[in-house]
Amino acid sequence: MTISANAQEGTWSVSVETQQAKEGGFQSTIHVKHVSPEGDFERTFHQLQAFAVEREAVLEGLREGMTWIALKTTRTIGV
Template identity: 85%
Template sequence: MTWINETGVARPYADGGNRSRQPEEHPMAISANAQQGTWSVSVHTEETQEGGFRATIHVKHVSPEGDFERTFQQSQVFAVEREAVLEGLREGMTWIALKTTRTIGV
């Protein structure tokens, strides 16, 4: 039997499903990837020392003008890991949109 923790991840109960003891928690980073055509955005989270979660974002765009890759970390720390991943995907896709529309030149 499993339970869903605050980040939306299913975890096994420590006693095999009896619920008489605290569930076992195994730290695990969440990651996500979005891609279409010539671009991709990858995100993975890590727990911060001060508590909370921050995502590392990797964007890639392949074009005739040259390939573009950038890896950066979120400046904001999120209390919930799921929110860090979703915001990381948004940030990465914003970078791709700005790059492909030539709003920014990098």
């Protein structure tokens, strides 16, 4: 079974879907999106860690995406 989830904060959104990891367990693909008058921004990345439980992969994927947004909005990282 594949689980997906999303979260929004202002003009930012994170969506996550899981897939089975090659080494066993589950990993997520994380999509971060920002909509603004200056232009839309999208970034997709994959979790490196595999989780035994699919639900944990989804929750960690959302956490990683929201952390990425926090770092981007505070200008800690520039991509």
